[in-house]
Amino acid sequence: MESADLIISPEKVTVDYVFRDVKKMGPTTFEMTGKDFYPERDIDILLLELSDDSVGGEGGYGG
Template structure:
């Protein structure tokens, strides 16, 4: 295979490797047909801490009841369709008060690419984006490129 087809193949594989990720929380009620996703003007998401690496996605939420009475609800986590797409349920009231995204490429030789405002490198393999009063307007696309050299070193 010549250099140009190899490069085209590599670019195509990288495009396929792009993963769209954002938190996937949602409120729901249990109806006769199963879960029905709902929206509440009484519940806000005070904090979301989202960690993404090639091996795991971990998220921690802090919800706040803004009413003067107790609220009971089901918090549901819809399963993504095949392809690794996790989208936000966005069924809470208002923006996310304190949002933190940490992307960890796990190996300094790997390459990671994603768009976000105020992204900072916080370690040899980690990048962080923080936002106050954050409203997720679209999915987050993350590209992670692992070279053969890095893949061969993995345990």
């Protein structure tokens, strides 16, 4: 690929990624741009949504 853009903009989720050159563009927006990009494998993105119980709860595990 000559160029590739990936923009992740989730709301109310935690994002986990293992990319190089990721820039945080805003409170919930991340961007990665590559030139002469050739993906060696599929991109894996993990999005975790916090339950209402986990916010401010003890231990952070919703229980």
